[in-house]
Amino acid sequence: MEKIVWSRACSVQSGYLDHQHQKLMEIINDFNQAVARGEGMKLAYPILNRLIQYAEKHFRDEEKLLEIARYPPEQLHAHMQEHEKLTEEIFRHGENWHSYGKEALPEIGLFLKEWLMEHILTSDMKYSKYVANIDDTFLSVK
Numbered sequence: 001m002e003k004i005v006w007s008r009a010c011s012v013q014s015g016y017l018d019h020q021h022q023k024l025m026e027i028i029n030d031f032n033q034a035v036a037r038g039e040g041m042k043l044a045y046p047i048l049n050r051l052i053q054y055a056e057k058h059f060r061d062e063e064k065l066l067e068i069a070r071y072p073p074e075q076l077h078a079h080m081q082e083h084e085k086l087t088e089e090i091f092r093h094g095e096n097w098h099s100y101g102k103e104a105l106p107e108i109g110l111f112l113k114e115w116l117m118e119h120i121l122t123s124d125m126k127y128s129k130y131v132a133n134i135d136d137t138f139l140s141v142k
């Protein structure tokens, strides 16, 4: 599977959130590379765990910044619901991957890749003009 590569087209106009998105891409690339090397059975679980932990932190940071940027409440609410749904889906994969067997791992990797890119390029992109002029440096100190 081709690696996810960050490009300017993925920028949401916040340096900190862009950095976090790059980190999420790296973790998903790690997952797919482990599967391609035949190490999926050993590494899928720890990598999915790392993804869940990092995604949860990222979602919290993103939601905090959107509140500060006065993203319209209905849109923020819908965005938060999307985050919740995505977290549940990763959890579901994390819990069930071993019962699907090794054959299911590439499919999980593809799901993660498509999920992240779709979320950034459609949902996250909608808030970019709101966060473009907001100081996001406070997020990096936590």
Ligand SMILES: [Fe+2]
Pocket (backbone or CB within 6 Å): 062, 079, 083, 119, 123, 124
């Ligand atoms: Fe988001």
